[in-house]
Amino acid sequence: MQNDELNWSVYLIETVDNTLYCGISNDVKARYQAHCAGKGAKYTRAHKPRALVWTELGHSYSSALKREYAVKKLSRQRKLALIAGAKS
Secondary structure (H helix, E strand, O other): OOOOOOOEEEEEEEEOOOOEEEEEEOOHHHHHHHHHOOOOOHHHHHOOEEEEEEEEEEEOHHHHHHHHHHHHHOOHHHHHHHHHHHHO
16 A cells, blocks of 8 residues: 555544544544554543544545644634534
8 A cells, every 4th residue: 555545534533521633544443443442542542532523535645644733733613613514
């Protein structure tokens, strides 16, 4: 697999303490399961995942990293708007 393929995604996880965690993966389902099992990011080991609430598909590795950085800089309100937009 090459990093320039458009099979990377950016995702948001809502945690049990109502925070939002942003990450990237080329297999979001498996990555979410890793977070739930305590084998994901350090943040989600301390803040247990409640739900995968948003996914944006179709990125290269590079564009996913850039989008993740942009999403992490958004306010909570703007992240919630992303989630709401995905559900409508």
